[in-house]
Amino acid sequence: MTSSLASPSVTPCPCGSGALYAACCGRWHRGAEHLQAPDAEALMRSRYSAYVLGLADYLLDTWHPGTRPAALEPDPPGLRWLGLEVRRHEVTSEDRAVVEFVARSKLGGRAHRLHETSRFVREHGRWYYVDGDIRA
Template identity: 45%
Template sequence: MTDLPGTANCPCGGGRYAECCAPYLRREEWPPTAEALMRSRYTAFTLADAEYLLRTWHPRTRPDTLELDDRQWTGLDVVDQVDGGPDDMMGIVGFVAHFRLDGHTGALTERSAFVRRGSRWVYLAATPDTE
C-alpha cells in the first residue's frame, strides 16, 4: 500500500488527506458515517489498499480475496445519500467514480449499501438500480 503526504489533497475530494481519509486508512479511527466509509474505500482503491477494503466489507458479502485491477482512479462524485449518519443503522451512498484504464476514461456508477456491525460502518453490497 502506498500512502500520501498529509498535505496532499485526498483522492476522495473531501479535503486534505491528513484530515480526511488518512486516519481511517492508517487504522487510527473508524469512519463515523456511511459516506465517510465510502470515501475512504474509494481512497483505498486509489492507493491499492486491498486489506482495508476487505476489513471494511461485511463478512457475509466479503470475498475471500480481492484482486485490484490497473484502473487509475481520477475523481469521485457523491450524487445521493439516504441515511447513514452517526446515529443510523443503515445507509445508502450513490457515487460516480472516474478512472483511466489503458488510455481510456471511464466511470463506475454505484449505489452502495452500508450497515452498522457493532458500532462500525461496513460496506454490504451494491444496491439494485431502482429507476
Template identity: 50%
Template structure:
C-alpha cells in the first residue's frame, strides 16, 4: 500500500489520504465517473484488487481479479470525458494509463463506460 501522506497516484495533486485513499477505504464514494476512473487507476497503482472489484458493475464484474505485481502504474492522462457528472446516470472516460514492467515502458489507452446505480458510480466496461 501507500502512505496517506504520499502524493496520490491519480495525480490530482492531493495526498493519497485526502484523495483516492478515502474512496479505497470506503469513507466516500466517487461523485463523478472521472473521479471513479482516477480512483480505479490508483487502486491498480497500489495493488487494491478488492476496491477494483467493489467498484465494478455487478453485470460485468469478474469473480476474482489478480493484479500483476511486475507492473508499476505511474501516470494517468484523462484524454476526454462525456457525461458522467454528478447529475448523470452514465458516462465515458477516455484515458491513457502509463506503466513500467520488466519488458519496459508501456501504456494502455481505453474508453471506459460507467453507470451510476443508487447514487454510486461503477465501472462497466471499456474498449
C-alpha cells in the first residue's frame, strides 16, 4: 500500500464525500485519540480512503480485535481505486450498524467492483469494522 495523495489540504477526499481530504477522512487518519469516526458510515469511508492511500496501520487499528488479521497484504502493483458508492447505512442497535457499499478499482486494464455489506460495532465509544459479506 502506497500513498497517492498530492496535497491533503487541497485534494478532494478519496471517499467521494465532496469534502477536502484534510477536513474529511484525513482528520480520522491523523490518529488524534479524541477524533474518531462518529458513526459506521464515516468509519467505512475513512477505511476506503485508507486503502486508496495505503494506510495499513489505520486499517488494522480500526478493525475489531476479534476479527482483525495479523497483517495486511500490500495492494498488487498497478491497482488503482476509482471510487466509492455508499448504498446503505443502517443502525441496527445503539452499538451496531451495517454499511453496504460498492468500491471500484482497476488492475491490469480490467475494472473490478467490490460490493460488500459490512458489519460495525461500537465499543467504549469507538466504532470498529467487524466483517462483511461480499456480493457477487
